[in-house]
Structure formats: structure tokens, C-alpha cells
Amino acid sequence: MDTHAPVARRFDSPEQEAFLGLWRTFDRLRAMEEELFARYELTSQQYNALRLLRAARPDTIRTSDLTERLVSRAPDTTRLLDKLSERALIERSRSETNRREVRVGITPAGLVLLDELQEPLRECHTRQLGHLTRAQLRDLTALLRAARLPHEGADSSWR
Numbered sequence: 001m002d003t004h005a006p007v008a009r010r011f012d013s014p015e016q017e018a019f020l021g022l023w024r025t026f027d028r029l030r031a032m033e034e035e036l037f038a039r040y041e042l043t044s045q046q047y048n049a050l051r052l053l054r055a056a057r058p059d060t061i062r063t064s065d066l067t068e069r070l071v072s073r074a075p076d077t078t079r080l081l082d083k084l085s086e087r088a089l090i091e092r093s094r095s096e097t098n099r100r101e102v103r104v105g106i107t108p109a110g111l112v113l114l115d116e117l118q119e120p121l122r123e124c125h126t127r128q129l130g131h132l133t134r135a136q137l138r139d140l141t142a143l144l145r146a147a148r149l150p151h152e153g154a155d156s157s158w159r
Contacts, residue, residue: 018147022147029128029129030044032124032127032128033121033124033128036117036120036121036124039120040113040116040117041087042113043080045070045072045080046080046083046084047117048070048071048072049066049070049080049081049084049090049104050084050089050090050106050110050113050114051114052066052069052070053066053090053104053105053106053110054106054110054111054114056105056106057105057106059105060091060093060103060104060105061103061104061105062095062101062102062103062104063077063078063081063092063101063102063103063104064101066104069157081104084110087109088107088109089106089107089109089110089113090104090105090106090107090110091104091105091106091107092104093105145158
């Protein structure tokens with residue numbers, strides 16, 4: 001066996017290697033979260049919407065503002081909200097001054113569901129990343145922010 005044979009390149013660039021590593025990691029961690037949310041008949045997007053609505057209480061949020069605040073883009077916010085409304089987890093109302101504007105708020109049932117999810121979700125996050133030290137988590141968070149920052153809008157809450 002020739003020990004000097006060139007090693008096959010798995011990646012075209014360090015950027016590609018980092019991106020694919022990030023994508024693979026997201027896929028593995030997301031699967032754990034999806035399993036948890038499925039037990040509550042939720043998607044991660046629906047959970048995120050409920051979390052944002054809880055933070056806005058007692059106020060409501062315009063649908064367009066909610067869409068902008070979601071962690072990842074929702075292809076169809078209306079359908080996402082329809083599912084939550086069918087379960088009486090949210091309420092929607094039209095603005096008195098602008099009939100095209102829809103405002104969304106969380107219901108008591110939505111708050112109860114988030115309370116039920118709190119500990120199982122904390123346990124899920126511990127299974128996902130609990131093997132990392134606090135310093136590693138801080139470093140990871142800082143690196144993710146640095147990678148994301150040039151691609152965030154100036155008004156993004158993730159800046």
C-alpha cells in the first residue's frame with residue numbers, strides 16, 4: 001500500500017466542510033426535538049410561535065411581526081397559525097383600524113401546553129448539548145452568531 005497516495009478530498013473548501021458539519025449537526029439535534037414535539041402534536045415552528053406569543057403577553061402580535069421573529073422561516077405562517085387556532089392554543093383578531101392586519105395572541109390553553117413542555121424540552125436540550133462544557137457552549141454560541149451576523153437584517157432580534 002502506498003502511504004504517499006493523495007487523500008481523497010471530502011470537501012471543496014473549509015467553508016463547505018463547516019457548513020456541511022453545521023447542517024449534519026442540525027439534522028441530528030433536530031430529530032431529537034421533533035420526536036419530543038410529536039408527542040404533543042406540535043412542530044418546532046408551532047412551538048416557536050407559541051413561545052414568542054407568550055413573551056408578548058398580555059399584548060398580541062401582528063402576524064407579519066411574528067413571521068419575522070420566528071427562528072427559521074415558515075413557508076406558510078397562515079397554515080401554521082390555523083393549526084394552532086384549531087387546537088384553541090392561539091386567538092386571532094383583525095385590527096379595528098386596518099382590516100388587513102391580523103393580530104395573534106396566546107390562549108390559556110397555549111400557556112398550559114408551554115408549561116407542560118418546559119421540563120421535557122429542558123431535558124431534550126440537555127441530551128442534545130449537555131455533554132459540552134459551559135465554556136464550549138459560550139464559544140459555540142459566539143461562533144454561530146459570528147457566522148450568522150452578516151446575513152441578519154439590521155432590525156433582526158438575533159443581532
